[in-house]
Each structure stands twice: as structure tokens, then as C-alpha cells.
Amino acid sequence: xxxxxxxxxxxxxxxxxxxxxxxxxxxxxxxxxxxxxxxxxxxxxxxxxxxxxxxxxxxxxxxxxxxxxxxxxxxxxxxxxxxxxxxxxxxxxxxxxxxxxxxxxxxxxxxxxxxxxxxxxxxxxxxxxxxxxxxxxxxxxxxxxxxxxxxxxxxxxxxxxxxxxxxxxxxxxxxxxxxxxxxxxxxxxxxxxxxxxxxxxxxxxxxxxxxxxxxxxxxxxxxxxxxxxxxxxxxxxxxxxxxxxxxxxxxxxxxxxxxxxxxxxxxxxxxxxxxxxxxxxxxxxxxxxxxxxxxxxxxxxxxxxxxxxxxxxxxxxxxxxxxxxxxxxxxxxxxxxxxxxxxxxxxxxxxxxxxxxxxxxxxxxxxxxxxxxxxxxxxxxxxxxxxxxxxxxxxxxxxxxxxxxxxxxxxxxxxxxxxxxxxxxxxxxxxxxxxxxxxxxxxxxxxxxxxxxxxxxxxxxxxxxxxxxxxxxxxxxxxxxxx
Amino acid sequence: xxxxxxxxxxxxxxxxxxxxxxxxxxxxxxxxxxxxxxxxxxxxxxxxxxxxxxxxxxxxxxxxxxxxxxxxxxxxxxxxxxxxxxxxxxxxxxxxxxxxxxxxxxxxxxxxxxxxxxxxxxxxxxxxxxxxxxxxxxxxxxxxxxxxxxxxxxxxxxxxxxxxxxxxxxxxxxxxxxxxxxxxxxxxxxxxxxxxxxxxxxxxxxxxxxxxxxxxxxxxxxxxxxxxxxxxxxxxxxxxxxxxxxxxxxxxxxxxxxxxxxxxxxxxxxxxxxxxxxxxxxxxxxxxxxxxxxxxxxxxxxxxxxxxxxxxxxxxxxxxxxxxxxxxxxxxxxxxxxxxxxxxxxxxxxxxxxxxxxxxxxxxxxxxxxxxxxxxxxxxxxxxxxxxxxxxxxxxxxxxxxxxxxxxxxxxxxxxxxxxxxxxxxxxxxxx
Numbered sequence: 073x074x075x076x077x078x079x080x081x082x083x084x085x086x087x088x089x090x091x092x093x094x095x096x097x098x099x100x101x102x103x104x105x106x107x108x109x110x111x112x113x114x115x116x117x118x119x120x121x122x123x124x125x126x127x128x129x130x131x132x133x134x135x136x137x138x139x140x141x142x143x144x145x146x147x148x149x150x151x152x153x154x155x156x157x158x159x160x161x162x163x164x165x166x167x168x169x170x171x172x173x174x175x176x177x178x179x180x181x182x183x184x185x186x187x188x189x190x191x192x193x194x195x196x197x198x199x200x201x202x203x204x205x206x207x208x209x210x211x212x213x214x215x216x217x218x219x220x221x222x223x224x225x226x227x228x229x230x231x232x233x234x235x236x237x238x239x240x241x242x243x244x245x246x247x248x249x250x251x252x253x254x255x256x257x258x259x260x261x262x263x264x265x266x267x268x269x270x271x272x273x274x275x276x277x278x279x280x281x282x283x284x285x286x287x288x289x290x291x292x293x294x295x296x297x298x299x300x301x302x303x304x305x306x307x308x309x310x311x312x313x314x315x316x317x318x319x320x321x322x323x324x325x326x327x328x329x330x331x332x333x334x335x336x337x338x339x340x341x342x343x344x345x346x347x348x349x350x351x352x353x354x355x356x357x358x359x360x361x362x363x364x365x366x367x368x369x370x371x372x373x374x375x376x377x378x379x380x381x382x383x384x385x386x387x388x389x390x391x392x393x394x395x396x397x398x399x400x401x402x403x404x405x406x407x408x409x410x411x412x413x414x415x416x417x418x419x420x421x422x423x424x425x426x427x428x429x430x431x432x433x434x435x436x437x438x439x440x441x442x443x444x445x446x447x448x449x450x451x452x453x454x455x456x457x458x459x460x461x462x463x464x465x466x467x468x469x470x471x472x473x474x475x476x477x478x479x480x481x482x483x484x485x486x487x488x489x490x491x492x493x494x495x496x497x498x499x500x501x502x503x504x505x506x507x508x509x510x511x512x513x514x515x516x517x518x519x520x521x522x523x524x525x526x527x528x529x530x531x532x533x534x535x536x537x538x539x540x541x542x543x544x545x546x547x548x549x550x551x552x553x554x555x
Numbered sequence: 556x557x558x559x560x561x562x563x564x565x566x567x568x569x570x571x572x573x574x575x576x577x578x579x580x581x582x583x584x585x586x587x588x589x590x591x592x593x594x595x596x597x598x599x600x601x602x603x604x605x606x607x608x609x610x611x612x613x614x615x616x617x618x619x620x621x622x623x624x625x626x627x628x629x630x631x632x633x634x635x636x637x638x639x640x641x642x643x644x645x646x647x648x649x650x651x652x653x654x655x656x657x658x659x660x661x662x663x664x665x666x667x668x669x670x671x672x673x674x675x676x677x678x679x680x681x682x683x684x685x686x687x688x689x690x691x692x693x694x695x696x697x698x699x700x701x702x703x704x705x706x707x708x709x710x711x712x713x714x715x716x717x718x719x720x721x722x723x724x725x726x727x728x729x730x731x732x733x734x735x736x737x738x739x740x741x742x743x744x745x746x747x748x749x750x751x752x753x754x755x756x757x758x759x760x761x762x763x764x765x766x767x768x769x770x771x772x773x774x775x776x777x778x779x780x781x782x783x784x785x786x787x788x789x790x791x792x793x794x795x796x797x798x799x800x801x802x803x804x805x806x807x808x809x810x811x812x813x814x815x816x817x818x819x820x821x822x823x824x825x826x827x828x829x830x831x832x833x834x835x836x837x838x839x840x841x842x843x844x845x846x847x848x849x850x851x852x853x854x855x856x857x858x859x860x861x862x863x864x865x866x867x868x869x870x871x872x873x874x875x876x877x878x879x880x881x882x883x884x885x886x887x888x889x890x891x892x893x894x895x896x897x898x899x900x901x902x903x904x905x906x907x908x909x910x911x912x913x914x915x916x917x918x919x920x921x922x923x924x925x926x927x928x929x930x931x932x933x934x935x936x937x938x939x940x941x942x943x944x945x946x947x948x949x950x951x952x953x954x955x956x957x958x959x960x961x962x963x964x965x966x967x968x969x970x971x972x973x974x975x976x977x978x979x980x981x982x983x984x985x986x987x
Contacts, residue, residue, distance in 0.1 A: 140604065454907070469922035472889065477918045482930060484911040487904040490933040497919050497926040 087389040098288065099156035105129065108260055111156050115229050115263070118236060128259030134255045141416040142445040142477055145385045148292075148323050148358060155261045157288040202227060202266040202282045204295055214278065223307075225268040225280055230294055231267035238269055242300055246329040246366045248392070254325040255362045260296045262327070265295035270305035270336075279535055284313035284324075286346070286357070293321040299329070301336035303369075310538055313382070317347050319355045321384060330365030332372035334396070338365065339375045341534050342390075343542050346382035353412025353441070356384025363390035367399030367425070375402035376419065377533045379542040384413060389447065391420035394428035394456075401430040404530040409442030409474070409548065418448035418479075423459040423489070430462035435527050438474035445477040452489040459486060465495040469525060509512035520546075565612050566597040572621055572735065573702050580674060580704050580739065581686060587699035596695035603873040608880040608912045609822055609851040614794050619766060622648040622736040625729055627759070629655060632727055635757050637786070637977045642667055642721040648728050649736030649767070650706040664716030664748075666709065670741055674710035678759035680711055684743055688772050689800040694824065696796050699768040701795070704739035712748040714778075721751040721971055726769060728757070728793065733764040740771040744779045751971060755786040756818070758793045762818075766794045775803045777831070782970055784810040786978070789818035789865035791846075805831025805860070812968055814844040814978055816985065827853040829891075832862045840869040841965040844909075845983055851880040856898075858891040859898050861921075867898040870965050871911070872958055885926060887919040894921065898928035903935060905960060916982050955986045 099110055107131055113121040137147055202225065218225050225233060231239050249259035264281040286293050301307055312325075324346060330338050340363075349356025359382075365374035376390040392401030403419035421430035430450065438444040446465045467476035478495045500522050508518035523546060524531070531539050573590055581589075598615055599606040625648050633657060636643060642665055645655035651669035658667050667675065674681045691698040708724050726738060744750050752773075758765055767789075775781045789795055795818050803809050817822050827836055842850045856865045871879045881900045902911045915928040935957050943953035962982055969975040 147976070467917075467919070469924075470921065472922045474922070475918065475920045477916070478928070480914060480930075482911070482913045482932065484902075484904060484932050485909070487906055487909065487934055489904070490931075492929075492931045493913075493915070494929045495915070495917060495927060497917055497924060499922045499924075506768050 074523055084396055098154050098291070101154050101290065102151045103155060103261065107155055110142045111261060114156060115232070117232055120240065121232055124244070124249070125260050127263075128256050132248055132253070132256035132260055135256060141387050142443065142447070142479070143385050143387060143414040143416050145358065145414070148321065150257075153288075154288070154290050155292060155294070158264055158289040159224070172453050176192075192324070202324060204264055204266070204282060204284045221274050221277060222271040223274060223276055224267065228262070228265040228298065230297070235267070235269070238300065239267070239298065242298055242329065242331055243296075246331060246364045247327050247362050248330045251362060254360045255327055258296065258325050258327045258362070262294045262296045264548060265326070266297045268298070268307065268309065269300045270302060270307045272302045273304045276307040277306070279308050279310055281310040281312070284311070286322055286324065289318060290320070292325065295326050297326070297328040299331070299338060299340070299502040301332045301338050303334045303336060305333075305336045307537055309341065310535060311340070312345070313341045314345050314347070317350075317355065321356060321358055323358045324360070325549070326361045328361070328363040328390075329373055331373055332365070332367050334369040335371045337373040337375075340377070340390070341538055342378040343538055343545065344378065344380045344382050344386070347544060348382045348413050349384040349411065351411045353384070355380065356413070359383035359386045359388065361388040363388060364466040365391070367396045367401070370396040370425070371398045373402075375401040375404070375533070377404045378406070378531065379530070379534070380405065380407040380415060380417060381543065381545050383415070386415040386417055387521065389418050389420055391422070392430065393422045393424065394430065395424045397425040398427045399425055400428070401494070403430075403432045403434070404436070404533045405434045406527045406530045406542075406546070407434070407444055408437045409439070409444045411440040411442060413442040416445045416447055418446045418509045420449040421451070421461060423452045423456040423461070426455075426457045427459075428456060429460045432461070432465070433529050434465040435530055436465070436467040436476055437470065437523065437526075438467065438469040438476050441473045443475040443477070445479060446495075447479040449483070450491055450493070452486050452491065454485040456486050457488050459489040461491045464494040466526070467495070467497040468523070469497065469499045482505040564854055565615050569598060569615060569699065570594060572619065573699075576621055578702055578705060579702065580671060581701070582708055584704055585686065589698045592691040593695050593698035593702055596698065599695060605853065605882075608878065609820065609824065609849055611796070614764070614766065614820065617733055617764065619733045619735045619764070622650075622734040624648070624650065627655065627727065627729060631759055632725065635725050635727060635755065636720055636723070637753070637755065638723055638971070638973050641721045641753070642723070644708045644724045646706070646724065646726045646738050648710060648730070648734065650737040651708055652752040654806045662716070662718065664713035665718050666711040667722065668709050670707040670709040670739060671705065673741070677709065677854070678712060680743055681709070681741070683742070684772065684774050688774070688802050688828070689770055689798060694798070694822070697770060697798055700737045700739060700768050700798070703735075703737040704770070705737070707739040708740070709740070710750070710752070712744045712750045714745045715747040716745075717749040721753055721974070723753045723755065726756045726767070727759060728765045728767060729760045729804065730763045730765050730792070731761070732957055733766070735766045735768065738767070738769045742771065742773045744775055744781050745891065746772075746776045747778045748776070751782040753784040753786065753971075753974065756793070756795055756797070758789040760794040761790065763792060763793060765789070766796070768796045770798045770800070773799065773801045773809075773819075775801065775807045775809045777804045778806045779810045780946070781810070783809065784969065784971075784974060785811070785813040786816070787814065787818055787821050788816045788981070791819050795926040796822045799826070801827040802837065802910040803827065803829050803831065803834045806833045808835045808838040809831040810968070811839070812965070813840040813852070815840070815844075815852075816981055818848065820849045821851070823852045823854075825853070826857070827865075828857045829863045829865065830859050831908065834860070836863070836865040837968070838865070838867040838869075838970045839965050839971050841962055842869075842871040843871050843982065844871065844879050844880055845875045845960075846877060847875070848877040849881075850877070853882045855884045855886070856896065858885070858887045858894045858896060861890060861892045861894065863891065864895045865897070868965060869900045870961065871902045872905065872961065873902060873909040873911055874905045876906070876908040878912070878925045880912040880917070882914045883928070884916045884918065885928070887921050887924050887926060889920045891921050892923040894924040894926065896924070896926045900930040901961075902932040903958070904932060905934070915932070958986055959983075
């Protein structure tokens with residue numbers, strides 16, 4: 073019985089699998105220095121940027137693809153990827169009316185309002201969005217309102233043109249191109265992304281958001297996000313993503329860097345819903361992302377919240393380097409895998425400063441034939457007096473063909489540190505289900521209820537607009553997957 | 556012999572030792588396979604995930620020779636006999652020594668002999684079990700031991716025999732030049748049988764490094780009960796790489812207790828395979844480290860069949876510049892439904908220069924299971940110290956008391972009273 077419902081639900085459709093027929097400007101397939109010159113030229117980049125890319129590329133050539141993650145996939149052929157694909161547009165856009173209507177329709181279908189309007193009726197809740205389709209940023213909304221507060225929020229390409237000093241100063245300072253294989257690749261070929269700078273003492277008046285969409289076939293998406301919160305600044309940042317349904321595996325290798333100065337706080341939320349592949353595990357996005365933040369000065373705070381439901385293979389560890397004294401790092405994650413999805417995700421908390429604190433709450437849910445791993449590192453360096461960490465990693469198994477794994481690394485070199493780690497693995501209890509059913513709640517809804525309760529600690533951390541979306545997403549991904 | 560990959564210099568050095576060695580327990584193609592397995596894996600460096608926190612290759616960089624016979628008198632090992640009435644088997648520098656052993660009046664159904672004589676006299680059991688469990692292809696030290704091992708202890712408790720008297724295997728080493736030793740023990744406890752086995756690792760009278768690559772295979776047959784202890788108390792010349800491979804058959808009960816008290820380097824590889832239903836397994840461990848000691852404990856509990864329970868508790872107190880690592884893996888295979896597996900690792904770090912690494916791992920492929928692990932690391936609780944001081948204890952004795960209490964959770968799992976007293980005494984001395 074359980075299996076029947078499961079089978080039925082495994083057929084659940086990916087809602088965002090359509091393709092927009094939009095004319096695109098593509099680079100030829102393959103990766104070499106010419107392509108990097110091509111991308112750099114397309115973006116009209118200054119010389120230093122090109123040099124950075126070339127340095128990264130030459131370094132990348134010396135690297136081998138890493139194998140340590142608990143995932144297995146066919147290695148992407150890096151020569152068979154289009155590294156630059158931009159929806160064709162003739163001139164710089166002045167207003168929304170000039171945006172290709174096909175493009176607008178795409179985002180409407182995705183449920184993302186590109187227009188500057190109230191999101192939820194009756195609630196004054198506005199979100200500024202930077203929309204990245206394939207390789208380029210299409211449109212950033214609310215730019216003017218934000219710039220009044222001194223906030224810079226624009227595409228990465230624009231930032232390179234208009235704020236080169238900031239980009240030069242911070243880019244690669246948290247994730248250097250030497251960091252890992254995919255960070256090096258990204259540094260060489262990244263095409264666009266979002267850039268955000270919150271000046272001293274400014275509390276960003278609205279949620280900032282980037283929406284990523286892969287559209288073109290045969291391409292890889294390589295974007296970069298750079299977020300800087302100066303002294304006493306605050307920003308809450310959201311990120312969402314979808315891709316069309318295709319048989320091929322498309323590569324998404326992004327880099328996100330966050331820097332907080334004294335007393336600054338950044339909250340970064342992700343709802344990752346790349347196409348996960350069909351029920352036989354064919355197709356889907358390879359999501360190999362390097363995300364890292366650094367609390368440079370004292371009292372900084374960086375908080376990562378992620379809801380991971382998509383991608384064929386996910387391989388990412390949003391991390392925080394707690395360098396400043398009294399800084400705080402947080403990681404809240406829900407990772408759901410179904411069918412043949414594989415996820416190896418977690419975080420790194422590096423305690424360097426004194427009185428630094430970190431919290432890790434990770435909830436994994438595996439169903440179908442999927443494998444879901446938590447991999448995390450908590451490191452307390454010598455001299456990180458009174459560092460404190462609490463980690464909790466729970467896994468929920470639905471069905472007997474999936475796997476749930478925990479690989480925490482804890483390295484402590486300071487005697488004043490207090491570090492705790494707990495992990496549990498279990499399934500949805502028959503008694504829990506029975507309790508709900510006895511009260512007239514059917515199996516489907518009962519599971520939804522239990523799963524939502526299980527993830528509550530994390531979902532509560534999401535901004536309201538996202539929490540609603542995330543809950544729906546969870547329901548779609550898991551309905552009926554009776555354990 | 557053909558080599559698969561070009562061995563690095565350290566591996567090559569060790570390979571020369573293998574080639575200079577003769578009359579091992581196994582010869583022919585099995586030995587060749589072991590050598591091949593060793594060469595293809597090489598001596599692991601810190602880049603090896605499983606050897607990330609211990610630099611074994613740095614130790615083997617020095618020149619070593621294979622151990623030679625060493626004369627040790629009865630008096631020299633008298634103090635190593637923890638239990639007076641026990642059956643004692645003594646291994647000197649990796650070689651079973653009958654004269655020093657106390658194996659008189661063995662009850663019917665209990666065989667304790669050198670493993671090389673078992674290879675002749677108990678051929679059937681030897682061939683059925685020897686080198687069938689420890690995996691040469693995933694652990695290069697198992698491969699090394701298999702290609703070098705000449706001697707060790709063989710224990711067989713026959714069907715339905717209950718041996719009340721503890722069996723104590725003393726591994727004692729002594730060297731005046733750097734030596735590698737490779738003792739190999741095989742313990743087979745047949746159906747419905749019971750045994751208590753203690754293995755202790757000691758060094759005496761040494762002035763050079765002793766690299767002890769010791770391997771014990773334990774077969775716990777259906778319905779049998781085995782109580783297993785390890786006391787690791789080598790001195791600063793001791794570098795102990797201790798592999799214990801256990802396979803349990805259905806309805807068996809196996810408990811193991813590891814006490815790591817000293818030694819320059821101790822690496823424990825404890826692998827337990829639960830290959831049957833209704834098995835119960837207990838793993839307990841305590842490591843007290845000081846000075847420049849490195850203690851690295853790797854345990855693997857492999858649940859292969861349904862309805863089994865495992866329970867693991869490891870605790871450590873770290874002082875000085877020492878470093879302690881705990882890496883515990885629990886596998887729950889696809890068919891192992893209704894598994895209960897628990898694991899807990901707690902550490903106290905007392906010094907500024909100490910390091911603790913812990914990596915508890917769960918890999919679970921069955922859904923109807925209850926598995927959890929927990930680890931905590933911290934200092935001694937200031938509130939508790941305050942409580943004791945408010946009652947008139949000095950700070951030092953309050954701390955001592957708390958450390959004792961911390962360790963006692965593991966010490967109290969020792970079921971042999973004399974052994975428990977011995978370990979307690981050692982710990983008390985240590986905290987002085």
C-alpha cells in the first residue's frame with residue numbers, strides 16, 4: 073500500500089520544466105582561453121577582470137575533479153558546454169515595457185513578479201529582484217528606491233563597470249579562485265550574477281532577491297553573487313532557481329561570497345528547485361556551488377537558510393568563517409531528495425575569533441531511490457576562546473530504497489570550546505500516522521503535517537514570502553511518500 | 556611480482572622488508588595478493604581520508620627492521636600479568652612465547668596455542684577462518700600484516716564450552732633498534748560457547764621505535780557470548796596500529812572495551828560485522844592522552860541483517876599537546892530493518908595545545924531503523940567545580956573527582972572485577 077502511493081507520487085510533475093522560445097545569443101561550445109576572451113569582451117570588461125579570469129582558468133587546468141562527495145554521476149564534459157548564452161536584446165532597457173514579452177511571460181509562469189508591485193495582497197511587502205536568465209542578468213527591480221538609501225543592488229556585470237573598486241576589493245576574498253575545482257571554473261567563466269553593497273548603518277528596507285533561470289539547452293550556468301554589508305548594516309537576501317525539463321545534465325556552478333563588517337548582519341535564504349531529473353534519474357541539473365561568508369569584524373552575523381528540493385546532484389556547503397570576535401554563524405537547512413536525486417550538503421563553521429557562536433540545524437528527507445548526505449565541519453582554531461557550537465542533523469527516511477547519511481567533522485584546538493553534535497535517523501512513525509488518521513486526516517495530509525512539523529525549525533527562519541513557497545514545495549516533493 | 560602503481564618511497568622501503576621476509580603463515584597466491592594489495596594502496600599519508608589526522612607515513616620514514624627474537628625473562632613481565640588466575644599467552648615482539656605463557660590445565664574444549672602450530676594441528680578451523688574477515692583491499696595495514704605475519708595466538712572455544720577463567724594475551728615488545736612487528740591472532744568462539752578475552756599491549760626496556768602492526772580476528776558464532784578487552788599501555792617508543800576484525804553470527808553477544816592509556820601513537824581500527832539476526836554488540840572505549848601522544852580510533856559497525864542492536868560509547872580526556880581522534884561509522888545495509896544503533900562520543904579538552912577531532916558517521920540504507928549519534932566536547936563544567944569547592948574540596952581535587960566520574964562511565968562496563976580495579980588504579984595514577 074505504502075509503495076503504491078509512493079509510486080503514484082513519484083510520477084509527480086516538475087512544474088517549471090517548460091522552455092521559453094526566446095532568441096539567444098550563444099558562444100560556441102567548449103572551453104579555452106578564446107572563450108574566456110569572448111565572454112570578457114561580451115561583457116565589455118576591464119583588463120584586470122580578464123586577467124583574473126585567465127589566472128583562474130590556468131589554475132583550473134591543473135586541477136582534477138574532486139571525488140570525495142557521497143554522490144556518483146557522469147563527469148560533465150567541460151568541452152561540451154556552452155559557457156555564454158544570453159537572451160537577445162538589442163539595447164539597454166529603460167523600462168519594463170521594453171522587456172521581451174516572452175521573457176515576462178516566463179517569469180509570470182514561474183510565479184515571479186517582475187513588475188514592481190505588492191506581492192501579497194494587503195501586506196506591504198516588496199521585494200527587489202535581480203533576474204538572471206542563463207548567463208546574464210535580465211532586469212533588476214526597485215533599483216532606484218534602493219539607491220536612495222545608498223544601497224547598490226545590480227547585476228555583477230554592471231558592478232564591474234560602475235563599482236570596480238568594490239568588486240576588486242572583495243571579489244575572491246572569501247572564495248579565492250584557488251579554493252576548489254568548481255570555484256576555479258566559475259572564476260574563469262562566470263557570466264553574471266548579483267552584486268549588493270549595503271553601506272554603513274543602513275538597514276535594507278526590503279528583501280533583496282535573485283532569481284536564476286536556466287533556459288537554453290547545452291549551456292552551463294556560472295554566476296557569482298557578491299554581498300557586502302558594511303558596519304551596522306543589515307540585509308535579508310533571497311535566492312530562487314528553476315530550469316527546464318531536459319534529458320541532458322546541465323551544470324550549475326555558482327559562487328556566493330558574503331562579507332560582513334562590524335555589527336553587520338546578512339541573512340541569506342535559498343529555495344533551490346532546479347530540475348531534478350525524471351523518475352528514472354535521467355536529466356536534471358548538477359548543482360555544484362561554493363557559498364561562503366566571512367564575519368570580518370566583531371559582532372557580525374551571517375545566517376544561511378536553505379530549502380533544497382531540486383537538482384539531480386547537489387554538492388554544496390554554505391559556510392561561515394567567524395573571524396571577528398563575538399560573531400555568529402547560522403545554518404538552517406532542509407534537503408529533500410526523491411527518485412534518483414543525490415544530495416551531499418552541509419556547512420562549515422570555522423571559529424577563529426573569540427566568543428564566536430554557531431548553530432547548525434539540518435533536516436534531511438530521502439524518498440524513492442535517492443541518497444541524502446549531511447557533511448559538515450566545525451573547526452575551533454586555537455585562540456578562539458569560548459567558541460560555542462550546537463549542531464543537530466536529523467534524517468527522515470521514506471521507503472526502503474533510499475539512503476540517509478551523516479558525515480560531521482569536528483576539529484577542536486581550544487580548551488574553552490563547547491561543541492555539541494547530535495544526529496538521528498528514523499522514519500515517520502506508524503503511531504504518528506495512526507494518530508492523525510484516527511482524527512480524520514488522510515495519509516497524504518498527515519505526512520505533509522508531520523514533515524512540516526519536522527522541518528519547522530528551519531522553515532521558521534525563512535522570510536514569510538519564501539516560507540509559503542517552501543512549504544508548498546515540500547508538499548509537492550513528498551506527498552504520499554509513506555515511510 | 557608485478558606492481559600496479561609505482562609505490563612511493565616509504566611504501567618501497569616497507570616492500571623491501573616484505574621481500575626479505577620468509578616462512579609466513581600463508582604462502583603462495585594468497586600472500587602475493589596481500590603484497591599486491593599493500594603496494595597498490597601504499598602507506599597512507601594524511602591525504603588519505605581515513606588517515607587524515609595521523610601521520611603514519613612520517614613514522615615509517617625512518618629505517619625499520621623486522622623484529623628478531625628477543626630474550627625476556629619471566630621476572631621482566633611479571634608486572635604485566637593483570638589477573639593472577641588467568642590463562643596467559645605471551646607474545647614477545649610479535650612472536651608467541653610458550654615458556655613465558657601460562658597455559659597449563661586448559662579445560663576440555665579450549666585450545667590456546669601459537670597460530671603457526673594451529674595452522675598444522677587445527678588445520679580445518681585455521682583454513683576456514685584465517686584471513687577471511689580482515690579486508691586486505693581496503694586497508695593497507697591489514698595487507699601488510701597479512702604479508703608479514705608469522706606468529707600470534709590462536710584461541711578456539713569449542714561448541715557449548717563456557718570458559719569462566721579470563722584469557723589474557725600479553726603483547727610485550729622491547730627493542731634497541733627500530734623494529735616493525737606483525738602479530739596475528741585468531742579467536743574462534745563456537746556455537747553456544749562463552750569466553751572472556753583480554754589483550755594488553757606493553758613495551759619494556761626499549762630505546763628505539765617499535766611499530767606494532769597488530770591484527771586480531773574474532774569469530775563470534777551463533778548464540779555465543781564474547782567479552783573482549785584491550786589495554787593499550789605502551790611507552791613512548793610504542794607506535795601501535797591495532798586492527799580488530801570481528802564477525803558476529805546470529806543471536807550472539809559481543810562486547811569490546813578499549814582502554815588507551817599511553818603510547819606515542821595508537822591507531823585503533825575496530826571493525827564489527829553483524830552478519831545475522833538478533834545480534835547485540837557493545838563497543839566501549841576510553842582514551843586518556845597527554846604529552847605528544849596521538850590516539851586515533853576508527854570504528855565501523857556494519858549492520859547487515861535485521862533486528863540487531865549496537866551501542867557505542869567512547870570517551871576521552873585530552874591533555875598536553877596530544878591529539879585524539881574518534882571516527883565512528885555505522886552502516887545499516889538495505890536489508891537491516893529494525894536496526895537500533897546508537898553511538899556517543901564525549902571529550903574533555905584540558906590543555907591549550909590539545910586537539911580533538913571527531914567524526915561520527917551514519918550511512919543508512921534501510922528505513923525502519925532507529926539510529927542516532929551524539930558527540931560533545933568541552934571543558935570541565937565550572938558549575939560542578941564550584942559545587943564541589945563550596946563543599947570544601949580544593950580545585951585540584953574537585954577536577955580530579957570530575958574526571959574520575961567522567962571516566963567511570965566507561966570503566967564501569969568492565970565485568971571482570973580485578974581488571975576493573977587495575978584500570979581504575981592506572982587512571983587514578985594518571986590523574987595525580
